[in-house]
Amino acid sequence: MNVTSFFPSRTVAAYMARLFLTRTFGIAAGLVLVLLTLNLLSESSKILGVAGNGQAEVMRYVSLRGPQLIAFAIPYSVLLGTILTLMTMNQNSEIIALKASGLSAHQVLAPLLLASLGVAIVSFAFNDRVVTRATATLNRWQKVDYAALPPDRGDRTNVWVRDGDDLIEVDSIAGRGATARLAGVTLYDRTGGSLVSIIRAPAGKLEGDGWRIGPATRFDVASGQLTSIGSVVVARGVRPDQFTLGTVDADGLSFGALRAAIGDLGGAGRPTKALEGSLWHKLSGPLSSVLMPLLGAVAAFGLARSGQLFVRAVIGMALGFAYFVADNFALAMGNLGAYPPFLAAWAPFLLFFLIGEAVLIRSEE
Structure with missing residues (x-):
């Protein structure tokens, strides 16, 4: 069977992906703007309180804090973008038309899953190349209370x-x-x-x-x-x-740099379980975007019989936010050594994948 036969027509797939991406990035822009504004209200006085600091330093803080907030907002935005897209299509009877044409629930969701995979890849690259560097620089800047920083040569x-x-x-x-x-x-x-x-x-x-x-x-x-x-x-x-790796900030290191640091620590006989969990989470975190269309799909199916659009949207949001709670909890337990690193990073993803599939199949019955 041709792989493209799993998707709706090219026109429908492009239409659904465009709706999903525009809503996802629109929500992300709004969330980042609100969070950044609230963050500036608490930090701008500290920045401007240092002699010699002015608007340039405030904008520098925005450039460093912004990538962190973007990385934080993307998974939530994918969830909300999925629910909003499917709710809109359901209200316009587009989901019913797709189902009537013989498409299964998984085929209807296929364009969103493919688009979310693209978001996950871009998110990983953005986190690895931009967010880690911004985090490392911002941490150094905050340690000197927003005073002038010497040139960073990696030492x-x-x-x-x-x-x-x-x-x-x-x-x-x-x-x-x-x-x-x-x-x-x-x-x-x-x-x-x-x-x-x-x-x-x-x-x-x-x-x-x-x-x-x-x-x-x-x-x-x-x-x-x-x-x-x-x-x-x-x-x-x-x-x-003990000098070079006294403290390793996983959030401030790229995937390759963190893996090298773990190798050095392991070779020195020092514990690395918490860092290994963070290393795996650098992969599972962005990949959570692929999970969101599956968890939010409850807002799309079964509405013709129940008519409870708002309730189903709330269920979809509850499933998505429950995943983020479980993910943070598992990562914290991994840092404490209660969970193995691989389990701490991937168990919530696999668990909610199965839950999403169960809810999707149940909605179709």
């Missing part, structure tokens, strides 16, 4: 690592693994919780199982004397990943 800054009782502060780290280079190293030498001395050095690199820093100076707390000690090896047993 980590202001890192603290604990080595037994000692604390190590590093201004910046460049490179990964054995090639990692430290800049602005400060070692707080403590014994029993009491500070003994402070060792400072402008640079450091990995040597054996420790870090050679120099030229170093040592300030002795008891005597108050500052002495030069040249090059010295400190922090024996501290791994490079």
